[in-house]
Amino acid sequence: MTQDLYAHMREQVLIALRALVPDLPDDIAARVEVTPTRDPAHGDMATNAAMVSAKAARQAPAKIATGLVTYLGEADGVAEASAAGPGFVNMRLDPSAYRGLLPIILRAGEAYGDTATGAGIRVNVEYVSANPTGPMHIGHCRGAVVGDALANVLAKAGFEVTKEYYINDAGNQVTALAWAAYWRYLQAIGTPLSEEEFANEVPGGLQYRGEYLIPVGNALAAQHGTALANADLGIAAPDAWIDRVRDFTIDAMMKETHIDLAQLGVQQHVFSSERALVASGASDATIDRLAADGLIYEGVLEPPKGKTPDDWEPRPQTLFRSTQFGDDVDRPLRKSDGSNTYFANDIAYHADKLDRGYDILIDVLGADHGGYVARMRAAVKALSGGTKKFEAVLCQIVHIVRGGQPVRMSKRAGSYVTLSDLLDEVGKDAVRFTMLTRNADAQMEFDLDKALATTRENPVFYVQYAHARIRSVLRAAAEMLSPAAVADAALADANLDSLQAEPELALMRRLAAWPRTAEGAALAREPHRIAFFLYDLASDFHMLWNRGKDDATLRFLQKDRPEETLARLALVAATAVTIRSGLAVMGVTPVEEMR
């Protein structure tokens, strides 16, 4: 039997259906599902097979259902099958079918739930990708966690996944950063220029005033002394120093970013630099490539209807025919002065990813980039001849609160809550888990108090507590029996016949749903489903545990009944394995005990 009990039963249903409908079309077969029933009174699993095949079979759903019931009633592991409603076939599984799953889970370990759904499909997940202009903040954090968990769950579903970070180290933003670092440098060597005086000298003003650049200024002073501020090099002659200062500052910022990511438990495989990409001439090459396909022209865009910018004037630009691929308007690749737009660089970057052989490109972006998705999808379609897919996962804003009150901003960063502040406050695991307790495209409130609360209200705690309780039981069992006797491998051989109480079966049903849950989360690009699954799983476990409160004979460890004890240990050990499997996807470390 496979790991996935639902997939196994679906095979049985298809065998039965093919017997009843000999020339069943493949596309109909593909629509056949076996799902958990919503109402336990309907049994354990239900299939829509009769309804979806009725038209092709030219028979009434009820008639096919009746035939399926006859077949499935005899099938391996099925205790009872019945037709219901408009043509559902409900199945009640023999408890032995669920029991048979426990050794499989115990032997699989954290690999339980792995599927081959995405086998052979190469996916690139790009996330975080912040401008290296300051410390990572709460907005980056959500993207980091969502992207990382998404990549993990895709890998669990068998996709070949690369985790990637795109360093936006080109353009005006990093030039402004260099100016700000230079200001801190002047302070470090004792400049008389005030903040306002300096800002007046800089094109675009002083944009990054946070204190985090003070160490950078000091480091520049230590390395260069006053050399960067000599009469011929000073503020009036930026060309002489700005490249050096910019590179130095970007390096310093990226070092910080790497530290933050490491503390968050994010390890990406590839870091791509926009600056390096531009320097290689990739942007122009990509524009040429599109031009060769006739997708580039010089033109003038209409102003947006209803809201014309104040300084609007029509100017000729190099435009990409994104409207041919579903976008609303054509998009500029070159500014009116002839230089490339960010979009042009980003197309080049995505072209680079395509050249590296990915089938699906997923960008995890902030919601403010929503308007960007259609044009990038158009570009990927154009570059790949429609054979490759671009997808975006948009993360809505996160508000940090404490006890319902907004949290003030960070002094160090100037205007926002930094990731490292958040990590100091609640720790990696609570941050990651909490970030995954909402659908990414819904706004969320992150309550610092609730993330640390030791109540059922806090899913992080509730799930960790379940795992800790199981580990505690297993430690006690090792004392009572022996460590070897309660190892997962030994428990996999236990006689499980005594497992038949409803709460035990409920827990086993939940365990059986893990592979399809992980697969569904991967296909829907919704890693938050893992958090909800684990919460439900923890709930089933706690319910079982609590039976022992009123009736001591229902506790897991029974000195005078070793066989029952081992069966119960196998069940809870398999639960712990499944919790670890889920937490691994989320990047959360399971705890051995609550302290």
Place this chain on the structure above:
RNA sequence: GCGCCCUUAGCUCAGUUGGAUAGAGCAACAGCCUUCUAAGCUGUGGGUCGGUGGUUCGAAUCCACCAGGGCGCGCCA
């Protein structure tokens, strides 16, 4: 003005890609600690799934229109 996302219990949110009588937590109410296991557990009440049409065996889910909220809208990244 246009595009994208969102609207589910008093509150915060799920809802297994179109399935059966829409679910959790919190809050409210009623119970449970001399007990190996109360950071917890059991039970009760609470809904026009924003609205109106449509598609079909079946719609919270898909489509159209409307209302409310968020984000974005040439040479920023």
